[in-house]
Amino acid sequence: MKIISCCKIVPEEQDISVNNDKTLKLDTAGLKISLYDLNALEAGVELAATQEGSTVTALTVGAKVSTSNTKVRKDILSRGADSLAVVGDEALAGILPGETAKIMAGAAKKLGFDLILCGEGSADLYAQQTGLLLGELLGVPTINSVGKITINGSTARVERDLEDEVEIVEVPLPAVLSVTTDINVPKIPSMKAILAASKKPVEEISLADAGYSSAPASTVLSILAPDQADRKREIIEGDSEEQIAAFAANIRKILN
Amino acid sequence: MSKMPIIFVFSDKKDRLPEIIAGALALGEDVCAFVVGTDEDAQYAASLGAGVVYTFAPQQDVMLEDYAPSFSALVAGCGKKAMVLLPPSKRGRALAARMGVQLGAAVANEVTKVEIADSVTVGRMVFGGLASGSEKITSPVCVLTLSSGSFEPAAPDASRKAELKQGAFVPPAIMPKVVGQTPKQGSSVDLCKAKKVLCVGRGFAKKEDLALAENLATVIGAELGCSRPVAEGEGWMERERYIGVSGVMLKADVYFAVGVSGQIQHMVGANGSKVIIAVSKDKNAPIFNFVDYGIVGDLYKVLPGLTSLLK
């Protein structure tokens, strides 16, 4: 079985600061794999282990400054995929999921697939759309909120974790599934896996090869931080008996 | 602000329909509802203010999301600039994305703001709630899921009548089959309404230790909440109790965090509280940028001490 696990490279949240004009300072932030895509990578590797002769390709799409980062590329590959496919281009900075999904669809057609896995949503936009858009663009079944996947020949039996119910669905393959964080616990890469990562193949796919031409139905106008509420910030440093008593006194003030 | 000529609405959850129809009435000239269900469901949509209601007969073993081509056919057929409004539920999001592709329409999830002029502009939270993003939509049709609380729910009025039409099911080319459905145990908590919330984070080493938080919560009369990993990774608490951008947005008088680091995705759900209090052993934890009162200390020492002092 050919599996593609998708992952986005995003700025490290803790490094993002707010400029005076309320815009976000992103260029100095470190980069990492978007948190919930770790579950998609892990799910691909776990499923491949149950299906003999399977391969897992990780696919990432984004601005070149992110996708060319060798440290994150290595991190992706150390999580068990056999190879990495990258579509990176300056033109992709700040694009919305509609465009990302078109590029991924082009890349996926080129790579070939039986199953594509996506995370629940990215740490930056968290639109929770990309996997669904991708499946619909490819003309294959596409299902979100998948908490469990079992492959039976040419179908996947999936459990969907919805707000009020668990739904079990038989999905003919190929398909695109977006997984929840409950589907697995992503493993921390071993030293061996980290060393092996640098020897794994990386394929660069150009926008032209992905058959993409830009025609977005929506674009970002601005990203601005709101005003923060003023807080007192009376912080006691230490947990001696007196300090806990002083803290209790503070709390008593507001409880009464 | 100008209005959208026609807005189509659907909700997989009956209790979200009043809010979505209210949004459609505010933003559009005509409101057309899709209903998968009975005549009674159609009458309910009419009573909330939909002018036209299409009723679709429920199909056996079919996911609700597989009505996307049926709905899209009617939206495309209207031949006007149009908007589709859905709830931000899992099914709502899936329908939104699929209809978006079918209609060549922009899709935006959990929008908190919609402005209609020559084009449509929507606002939604990005970067875990650190900022608000504004998106300009250029396609003639757009599909939005509305963040809850964006509009005051419409009140039903049985004297309102709609034009009732029968919808035809258009199956997708390839259709998965629903083979089972198990209802989940309903949760009784509604943290949005709680006045005081004591929130536990991953600073607790094991589930049994939550008793320390329960004791304090009882003493100060607070409802218990948690951070996302406590509910999702650890499974120590119900999903309905986690606070943050993807969970509950509090409007409490007091929010009290214990063993929570205060990442922005979490704090966005807590920042609506009047007073913020925190206990964490890490002096540099981001939570201390957001607090009114804090203590840098070990929760295993602070909680028992505090509980006996506040009794």
Ligand SMILES: Cc1cc2nc3c(=O)[nH]c(=O)nc-3n(C[C@H](O)[C@H](O)[C@H](O)COP(=O)(O)OP(=O)(O)OC[C@H]3O[C@@H](n4cnc5c(N)ncnc54)[C@H](O)[C@@H]3O)c2cc1C
């Ligand atoms: C797209 C996206 C959406 C997200 N949505 C949400 C959301 O809605 N809600 C949410 O909560 N998270 C959300 N997250 C996750 C979020 O980024 C954080 O990972 C999470 O909030 C951290 O939870 P925590 O504070 O409990 O754990 P940690 O970050 O591990 O913090 C634990 C804290 O406890 C302290 N501590 C440890 N031991 C003790 C002790 N003995 N005494 C006192 N203090 C101690 C530590 O110093 C630390 O400060 C989201 C993430 C992403 C990417």
